[in-house]
Amino acid sequence: MTNLTLDRRSFLAASAAVAGASFLPGSLLAQGGPIRIGTLTPLTGAGGPYGPVMVKAVKSVVEKVNAAGGVKGRMVEIVSEDDQTNPEAGVRAARKLIDVDRVSAIIGTWASSVTTAVAPLCWESKTFLCTVSGADAITLLPHQGYLVRTQPNTALQGRKFGEFAVEQGGKKVFYFSPQTPFADSQYAAIEAALSKAGGESRKYIYDDKKPSYRSEVDEMLRYAPDTIVLGGYTPDTSVLLKDIYRSGFSGTKIAFGYSVNQKLLDTVQPELAEGIFTISPSPAAGSEAYKALVSLIGVPSPDPYTTQIYDHINLVLLAIAAAGQASGEAIKDHIRAVSQSPDGVKVNNAVDGLKLIAEGRAINYDGASGPCDFTDIGDIIDCQFRYDQVQGGKLTLVKIA
Amino acid sequence: MLSYLLFTLTIGGIYALLALSLNLIWGGVGMVNLGLAGFFAVGAYATAIVTGAGAPVIVGLGSALLASAIVGLLVTYGTLRLRGDYLAIVTLGLAEVIRLIALNERWLTNGADGMSGIVAPLRSTVGSQAFNLGYLVFVSAVVILMWLLLRRLDHSPFGRAMKAVREDQELAGFAGKPVLRLKLQAFALSAAVAGLAGALYGHFQSYISPDHFQPLITIYIFLAVSAGGVGRPAGAVIGAYAVVAFLEGTRFVAELLPGVDPLQAAALREMLVGAALLLILHLRPQGLLPERIQPARKTRP
Numbered sequence: 001m002t003n004l005t006l007d008r009r010s011f012l013a014a015s016a017a018v019a020g021a022s023f024l025p026g027s028l029l030a031q032g033g034p035i036r037i038g039t040l041t042p043l044t045g046a047g048g049p050y051g052p053v054m055v056k057a058v059k060s061v062v063e064k065v066n067a068a069g070g071v072k073g074r075m076v077e078i079v080s081e082d083d084q085t086n087p088e089a090g091v092r093a094a095r096k097l098i099d100v101d102r103v104s105a106i107i108g109t110w111a112s113s114v115t116t117a118v119a120p121l122c123w124e125s126k127t128f129l130c131t132v133s134g135a136d137a138i139t140l141l142p143h144q145g146y147l148v149r150t151q152p153n154t155a156l157q158g159r160k161f162g163e164f165a166v167e168q169g170g171k172k173v174f175y176f177s178p179q180t181p182f183a184d185s186q187y188a189a190i191e192a193a194l195s196k197a198g199g200e201s202r203k204y205i206y207d208d209k210k211p212s213y214r215s216e217v218d219e220m221l222r223y224a225p226d227t228i229v230l231g232g233y234t235p236d237t238s239v240l241l242k243d244i245y246r247s248g249f250s251g252t253k254i255a256f257g258y259s260v261n262q263k264l265l266d267t268v269q270p271e272l273a274e275g276i277f278t279i280s281p282s283p284a285a286g287s288e289a290y291k292a293l294v295s296l297i298g299v300p301s302p303d304p305y306t307t308q309i310y311d312h313i314n315l316v317l318l319a320i321a322a323a324g325q326a327s328g329e330a331i332k333d334h335i336r337a338v339s340q341s342p343d344g345v346k347v348n349n350a351v352d353g354l355k356l357i358a359e360g361r362a363i364n365y366d367g368a369s370g371p372c373d374f375t376d377i378g379d380i381i382d383c384q385f386r387y388d389q390v391q392g393g394k395l396t397l398v399k400i401a
Numbered sequence: 402m403l404s405y406l407l408f409t410l411t412i413g414g415i416y417a418l419l420a421l422s423l424n425l426i427w428g429g430v431g432m433v434n435l436g437l438a439g440f441f442a443v444g445a446y447a448t449a450i451v452t453g454a455g456a457p458v459i460v461g462l463g464s465a466l467l468a469s470a471i472v473g474l475l476v477t478y479g480t481l482r483l484r485g486d487y488l489a490i491v492t493l494g495l496a497e498v499i500r501l502i503a504l505n506e507r508w509l510t511n512g513a514d515g516m517s518g519i520v521a522p523l524r525s526t527v528g529s530q531a532f533n534l535g536y537l538v539f540v541s542a543v544v545i546l547m548w549l550l551l552r553r554l555d556h557s558p559f560g561r562a563m564k565a566v567r568e569d570q571e572l573a574g575f576a577g578k579p580v581l582r583l584k585l586q587a588f589a590l591s592a593a594v595a596g597l598a599g600a601l602y603g604h605f606q607s608y609i610s611p612d613h614f615q616p617l618i619t620i621y622i623f624l625a626v627s628a629g630g631v632g633r634p635a636g637a638v639i640g641a642y643a644v645v646a647f648l649e650g651t652r653f654v655a656e657l658l659p660g661v662d663p664l665q666a667a668a669l670r671e672m673l674v675g676a677a678l679l680l681i682l683h684l685r686p687q688g689l690l691p692e693r694i695q696p697a698r699k700t701r702p
Contacts, residue, residue, distance in 0.1 A: 099405030
C-alpha cells in the first residue's frame with residue numbers, strides 16, 4: 001500500500017508541475033510584446049499531407065516581416081498547433097491558442113468539421129479566424145464578422161459552371177448530380193447564371209450507386225439540352241458517361257476537375273470522355289504573390305491550401321498594421337480595408353504593404369490564391385478557376401481565369 | 402489561462418466518464434469494447450436531436466442514456482457468441498457503422514455538416530465564463546456520482562458475479578450465475594455511461610459532427626484505463642485526467658524543446674501516446690491503482 005500512496009503523490013506533483021508550467025507563457029505577454037498568431041492546421045490525420053507545408057509558408061512570411069522590422073515595431077510570433085484533423089482534438093488545441101497563448105488570430109483550419117467546431121470559440125473570445133474549409137454552412141454561422149475563408153464555396157463554383165456554359169453558347173443546361181450536401185446550392189447558382197443570360201436549366205438528382213443510368217439519360221434527352229453539367233464523383237460519373245455516349249448526345253459537357261481526372265481518363269474508353277470541359281478552383285498561378293510564395297518555400301507548385309494560408313497571414317498582419325493594434329476585433333474591423341480598398345495600391349506581400357501603411361497610404365492586397373476580396377459574411381467574392389478540356393485522352397489547359 | 406484550465410478539466414471529466422464506462426465493461430465483465438466512440442456518438446446525437454426539437458436538456462440527457470443503452474443491448478445480442486479479439490473487432494466496426502449513419506442520414510443528423518447550436522444550458526443568461534465554471538462543477542459532480550455508484554456496484558453481489566463471468570464464463574454459469582443477463586445488464590449500463598459522456602460533450606461544445614467520433618478517442622480512453630488500473634473505477638478516473646493532462650501538457654513541453662518544429666512536435670505527441678501505453682503495459686500492467694480483490698468472506702464453521 002505504501003507504493004500506492006507514493007505513486008499517487010508523485011503523480012499529483014507531476015500534474016501540478018505541468019499545470020503550473022502552463023501558466024508561464026500567458027504571463028510573458030505584455031502590451032507592446034510580440035504579436036501572436038496561431039496556426040491550426042492538420043499535421044496528423046487525414047489532412048496530414050497539407051498542414052506541414054502550410055505552417056512552413058506562414059513561418060517564412062513571418063521571418064521576412066520580422067527581418068524587416070516587424071509590424072509597427074512589434075515582432076510577430078507564430079504558435080503552431082495540430083488539429084489532428086479531428087474536431088475534438090482541434091477544439092482542445094484552439095482553446096490553448098486562445099486562452100494560454102492569447103493569439104489575435106487563428107489561421108489555416110482545414111477540415112470543415114474542425115472549422116465549425118472552432119469558430120464559436122473564436123467569435124466568443126473575439127479571436128479572428130481564417131479558414132480554407134469549403135462547406136457552405138461555415139460562413140452562415142453567426143460569427144459576427146470574426147471569420148473569413150479563402151476557399152470558394154460551392155455557390156461560387158456553381159456560378160462559374162453556369163457562366164462557362166453560357167460562354168460556350170449554352171442556352172439549355174441539364175444538371176446531373178448525386179445527392180451531395182452541395183447539390184442544391186450549386187444548382188441554384190447555375191440556374192441564376194443561366195437565367196441572367198436568358199437561358200434555362202433543369203436539375204436531376206440521381207442515386208450514385210446504380211450500375212446504369214439509362215432512365216436518367218432518357219430524362220435528359222426529353223429535355224433536349226445543349227449543355228450538361230456533371231456534378232458527381234469519379235465512380236458514378238464513369239458509369240453515367242457510358243450511357244450519355246450511347247444516347248448520342250453531342251452537346252457540351254462540363255464536369256468537376258476532381259471527378260473527371262486522369263484516373264477516370266485512364267479507366268474509361270477514350271471516346272466517352274473526349275471533349276469534356278473540367279473546372280476547378282485554381283491558385284492565382286503567375287501572380288506576383290504566387291511567385292513570391294514559390295520562391296519563399298521552394299515548392300514549385302504549392303497546393304491551393306498553402307496559397308490560401310499565405311494570404312491569411314499576409315492579410316492578418318496588414319490588418320493589424322492598418323488598425324494599429326493587434327486584437328481580433330481590430331483585425332475584424334480592418335481586414336476589408338487592406339483586402340479590397342477600392343482605391344488602394346495593389347500589394348502582394350506583407351512587407352511591401354506594411355511600408356505603404358506606414359506611409360499612410362491605402363492598400364489592396366491581391367494574393368497567391370486570388371484577389372482575396374470578401375463578402376460581408378466572409379466568403380471570397382471571386383477567385384481564379386482552371387478550365388481544362390479532355391483532348392486525345394489527356395487534360396489540356398484551356399485557360400485560368 | 403483560467404478558462405483554459407476550466408475547459409481542460411471539463412474535458413477531463415468527460416474522458417473520466419468514458420473511462421468509467423470502459424472500466425465497467427472491460428474491467429468488470431472482461432468484454433473489450435472498441436466501439437466506445439460509437440456510444441459516445443449515440444449519446445451526443447440523441448440529445449442534440451431531442452433538444453433540437455425543443456425538449457429540455459434534462460430530457461435530452463435522459464434520451465442519451467436510453468438510446469445508448471438500447472444500442473448497447475442490441476450489440477450484446479448481436480455478439481453473444483463472440484469473445485476477446487473477435488468481440489473487439491466487431492465493436493470497432495459498430496462504431497464505424499454509427500459514424501457512417503451519422504454521416505449519411507442527413508434528415509436526422511445533418512450529415513457531414515454536423516449539428517451546430519446544441520443548447521448550452523443557461524449559457525445565454527449567465528455568460529460564457531460562468532457557464533464554463535458551472536459546467537465544470539456539474540460534470541465533476543456527475544463524475545463523482547458515477548464513480549461512487551460504480552464503486553458500490555463493484556462491491557455488490559452483482560459486481561462479484563460480473564467478475565466471476567470475467568474470470569471464467571463457463572464456471573460462473575455452472576455456479577448458477579445468469580451469464581447472459583449479467584452481460585446484457587453490464588453492457589447496457591456501460592453504454593449508457595458512454596452515452597451520457599457524449600451528451601455532456603454535446604451540450605458543452607454546442608457542435609458535433611461525424612468527424613468527432615473517429616476511433617482516436619477510443620484509443621485515448623484505453624490508454625486512460627490501462628494507466629489507471631483496469632477493474633478499479635478510481636483508477637479509470639485518475640487515468641482519464643492523467644491522459645488529458647498528458648495530451649495538453651505535451652503541447653507546452655514541445656514548445657520548450659529547442660529545434661523541434663511543429664510537425665515533429667505533433668508526430669512526437671502521437672508517438673508518446675503509443676510509447677506511454679507500451680511502457681505502462683510493460684512496467685506496471687496493473688496500472689496506477691490496481692484492482693482490489695476483496696477476500697472471500699469467511700464461512701462459518
